[in-house]
Amino acid sequence: MKRKDNAAEELNWQEESGHFLSVRDLVVEYTAAGEVIHAVNGVSFDLERGETLGLVGETGAGKTTIAKAILRILPDPPAKVRSGSILLNGVDLFQISERDMRKVRGEKISMIFQDPMTALNPVMTVGDQIAEAIQLHHKDYTAKEVTLRACEMLEKVGIPASRYSDYPHQFSGGMKQRVVIAMSLACNPLLILADEPTTALDVTIQAQVLDMMKALREEQNTSMILITHDLGVVAETCDKVAVVYAGKIIEMGSREEIFDDPRHPYTLGLFGSLPTLTGDEIRLHPIDGMPPNPADLPEGCSFHPRCGKSCEACRKQDQAPELQLISGTHYVRCLDQGVKEVKS
Ligand SMILES: Nc1ncnc2c1ncn2[C@@H]1O[C@H](COP(=O)(O)OP(=O)(O)OP(=O)(O)O)[C@@H](O)[C@H]1O
């Protein structure tokens, strides 16, 4: 029996157990300089096999913290998961041992960070690093097959196989990121957590890498959580979108529901104007005002100080809006569920 199946057995892996990934009521705090930073404040979402979820929101919204919580790599201290559960194929990742979690990290979930050096070993050739990842997952491959596959992965991300024996410092930032992506893809994970994976890449390579990730998803039914500031990438790549503000999902739905019918004033602000899936320039739009201080969040709706539509009720703590289903799979966290206005 292959190693993968053993791990699955040990983890009591159930292929058919409801949602593929289920994040429920996740609350994460950091303690820094005697202050409690409320980074993630009750996040819940589901993801199915083969689906890509885009996590969007301003800097400091809590996106990276959500991804690191799923992988259980938050540094404690300063981070503390206060509550919540994360079920992967029915297995609660917060309940399994660190040993089992290491298997999940190696075989089920891989994360691509914004900074490629987080994942690269500076004293090992890039080819060998990819080969190592392949070897781990294909015990049956001969050394020659492993090298061939590593060369293939390099070429796939647009790096000539002739650079196999180069070290990370001989590569540009964008090339290093492509090596990291090749390593992640070589592992055939079930779930990829991609945190701004293409931000450092130029547009042509970005498109190639995204196409490659899409092909993998179709080939292997890989699920992905894609964290990005680039709404164009979300429109291109994601099936579902969750908009995060001050550690909460304030709007969530299918790509079409969010792009064709955004409701929350914050989402509308991000889009800058009513976007369309056919529009070519869709970037996050700066919104007036500052994101709230996560150590001192406003009462009621966290967005109310910046919201042109806020009313007295939005400022009341006991009226903090819940995420409500408004139609289909479209959820909005706003007291004024029907809110929608065309911004100039
Ligand atoms: N190690 C840490 N110690 C203290 N506070 C932290 C730490 N990491 C993150 N935070 C705080 O937690 C909040 C959420 O941070 P996070 O990195 O998850 O945001 P993000 O949405 O990924 O932002 P960005 O788009 O800039 O990457 C921020 O207020 C941030 O300052």
Ligand SMILES: [Mg+2]
């Ligand atoms: Mg981040």
